[in-house]
Amino acid sequence: MQKNLIIITILFLFSSCANFLEVEPELAVSDEQSITNGKGAAAALNGVYNKLASDSYHGVSFRFITNLSGDNLRWVGNSPSNREFDVFEVFTSNSRVESLWNAIYSTINGANHIISKVPDIQDQAFTDAERARILGEAYFIRALNYFDLVRLWGGVPIVVKPTGSIEDGLGIARSDKAAVYEQILSDLEKAEQYLELTTVKSRASKGAVWAFRSTLYLYLERWQEAVNNANKVIEETTIYQLNKSYSDFYLSKNTAESIFEIDYTINNRNNYAINWLPGSLGGRREFLPTDDLISLLNNPLVGGDRRNLLLLDQDIYYGNMDFKPATGIDQVYVFRLAEIFLNRAEANVKLKKLADANNDLKKVRARANVSEVSDYANEEELERQIQLERRLEFAFEGKRWFDLIRTNKAKATLGITKDYKLLLPIPQQLIFVDKEIEQNEGYK
Known part of the structure; x- marks a missing residue:
C-alpha cells in the first residue's frame, strides 16, 4: 500500500515535468515525438514559450507570488493559500508553490531537449541562421528559468540534460546559489553568441540578453558590468526607445520600449x-x-x-494593469527599457558616478510626467530615489519583492522577522519522494 502511494505521489508531482511525453508539438517536447527536422525544432521552441506563458508560470503563479510578497499589493480574496504570500506564512504544502516549481522545471526540460537535439539535426531546409536562433532562444529561456528559481528558492538542482522519464528527474541534489548564477551566465553567453538583434520583442534576442545581464549583475554586485550591458541596450536607439506615454506599453504590443515580453493571443489567453x-x-x-x-x-x-x-x-x-480583460491578450513584460535606465542609474551610484545616475533617473521620471527636481548629491538619498522610482514604475510587474531582497530592505520594509521567510519552501511532495533534496531552513 505504501509503495503504491509513493508511486501515485511521484506521478502527481512530476505530471507537469512529464508533459514533454505528450504528443502535441505546440504544447510540449517529447522523446516519442523527436526533434528531427527544422519544423520539429520550431514547434518544440513554441512549446517552450507556451510553458513559460502558462498559468502555472508567468501567466499567473509567478506574478501572484512576487506581487503579493512585496508592499504594493494586498490580498482580499478568499483563498487561504494565496493569502500565505501576503502575510509571509507560506506552508510547504502550498499548491501554487508546487505548481510554479513544476512548471519552471518543465520549461527547463523543454529547453534541454532543444539544446541537446537541434545541433545534430540533418535537414537541408533547416538553415544555419534558423538553427542558431532556436538554440539561442532556448539558452535564453533556460537562463530565465534558473534566474526565477534562484531568486525564489535559493540554491536549486541544476538540470541541463533532457529527461525522458519520471525517474530521470530524481536524485539531483541542490546546487548553491553561486553555481546557479554561473549556470545562468553560461547560458546567457551562449545565447548571445547565437542570437541577433530584432524588433520582434516576444522572442529572445541579443538585446534581451544584454538587458538580462544588466539586471543579473545588480544581484551579483558587479556594477561596471551592469553599466556596460545597459549601455549596449540603450545605444540601440533604432530598436529600443522609451515610449512617449507611460501607458503606451500596456495599450500596445511590441512597442519600442519593450525588450522581452511574453505574448498572449485569443488562442493562448492571459487569465490574470x-x-x-x-x-x-x-x-x-x-x-x-x-x-x-x-x-x-x-x-x-x-x-x-x-x-x-x-x-x-x-x-x-x-x-489597472490589464487593459484588455475581455480578450485576455495582455502581454507580460520581462524586460523593458525603463528598467535598463534604472539599472544603469543604480550601478552608477555604486560607482560614484552620481551625475550619470541622476540623468538616467530624470529620463524615467520625465516620461512619467514627474516634475524635474535638482540633482541628488547624496549617494544614499539618490539610491533611495532610484528604488522609489523602481517601485512606482514597475508597481504591478512583480519586481518590488526582488528589489527589496536584493537591497537588503525586505525585512525592515515588510516587517519580516526571520530570514528564512525571504525564500519559498521547496514543495513538500518533492521532499517526500526525493531524498537528495533538502528543505530550506525554517521550513523543516
Whole structure:
C-alpha cells in the first residue's frame, strides 16, 4: 500500500515535468515525438514559450507570488493559500508553490531537449541562421528559468540534460546559489553568441540578453558590468526607445520600449486580469493596491502619469494593469527599457558616478510626467530615489519583492522577522519522494 502511494505521489508531482511525453508539438517536447527536422525544432521552441506563458508560470503563479510578497499589493480574496504570500506564512504544502516549481522545471526540460537535439539535426531546409536562433532562444529561456528559481528558492538542482522519464528527474541534489548564477551566465553567453538583434520583442534576442545581464549583475554586485550591458541596450536607439506615454506599453504590443515580453493571443489567453478587476468589469477583486502605494501614485510629485495604474470604482482603488480583460491578450513584460535606465542609474551610484545616475533617473521620471527636481548629491538619498522610482514604475510587474531582497530592505520594509521567510519552501511532495533534496531552513 505504501509503495503504491509513493508511486501515485511521484506521478502527481512530476505530471507537469512529464508533459514533454505528450504528443502535441505546440504544447510540449517529447522523446516519442523527436526533434528531427527544422519544423520539429520550431514547434518544440513554441512549446517552450507556451510553458513559460502558462498559468502555472508567468501567466499567473509567478506574478501572484512576487506581487503579493512585496508592499504594493494586498490580498482580499478568499483563498487561504494565496493569502500565505501576503502575510509571509507560506506552508510547504502550498499548491501554487508546487505548481510554479513544476512548471519552471518543465520549461527547463523543454529547453534541454532543444539544446541537446537541434545541433545534430540533418535537414537541408533547416538553415544555419534558423538553427542558431532556436538554440539561442532556448539558452535564453533556460537562463530565465534558473534566474526565477534562484531568486525564489535559493540554491536549486541544476538540470541541463533532457529527461525522458519520471525517474530521470530524481536524485539531483541542490546546487548553491553561486553555481546557479554561473549556470545562468553560461547560458546567457551562449545565447548571445547565437542570437541577433530584432524588433520582434516576444522572442529572445541579443538585446534581451544584454538587458538580462544588466539586471543579473545588480544581484551579483558587479556594477561596471551592469553599466556596460545597459549601455549596449540603450545605444540601440533604432530598436529600443522609451515610449512617449507611460501607458503606451500596456495599450500596445511590441512597442519600442519593450525588450522581452511574453505574448498572449485569443488562442493562448492571459487569465490574470480577472484577479485585479472589480465585479463591475467582470473581475473577482482579489488584489488591491496598498494604501501606501495609492498615496504615492496619486502624488503628482512622484507618481505623475502613473496614477493611471489605479482604477477607482465605488470608492475603492484597483490595480489597472490589464487593459484588455475581455480578450485576455495582455502581454507580460520581462524586460523593458525603463528598467535598463534604472539599472544603469543604480550601478552608477555604486560607482560614484552620481551625475550619470541622476540623468538616467530624470529620463524615467520625465516620461512619467514627474516634475524635474535638482540633482541628488547624496549617494544614499539618490539610491533611495532610484528604488522609489523602481517601485512606482514597475508597481504591478512583480519586481518590488526582488528589489527589496536584493537591497537588503525586505525585512525592515515588510516587517519580516526571520530570514528564512525571504525564500519559498521547496514543495513538500518533492521532499517526500526525493531524498537528495533538502528543505530550506525554517521550513523543516
